[in-house]
């Protein structure tokens with residue numbers, strides 16, 4: 001923002017005034033102007049020293065402070081976001097690991113079931129063989145008699 005009378009910036013936030021029409025100037029510039037003219041240098045509306053109000057904003061330092069605060073907040077938020085991303089990534093890895101483990105267990109379980117089945121078949125065969133053997137033995141006993 002600039003004062004249209006002297007074309008300088010309102011850099012300090014001090015010594016700034018507003019006219020009735022709402023235009024803003026350096027107080028020293030405007031009072032010098034009013035000495036010569038009773039119209040606003042911007043809009044040519046009527047101005048008088050009675051209707052000039054002082055403005056007390058200190059926008060420059062506040063803005064800097066706010067920007068610094070916001071940048072700080074952004075930094076903190078970004079850091080938090082990165083942390084959460086890393087947590088999510090490690091959680092994903094753990095889930096993937098667990099899935100692999102589960103798949104391995106499934107395989108092992110399948111193999112065990114197969115072994116169990118094979119053993120049952122073997123057991124049946126052995127029992128059958130024992131029966132045959134017993135039959136042979138009775139036959140042998142009968143032959144001996």
Ligand SMILES: [Zn+2]
Pocket residue numbers: 003004005006007008025026029
């Ligand atoms: Zn000025």
Ligand SMILES: [Zn+2]
Pocket residue numbers: 019021022023040041042043044045
């Ligand atoms: Zn004006």
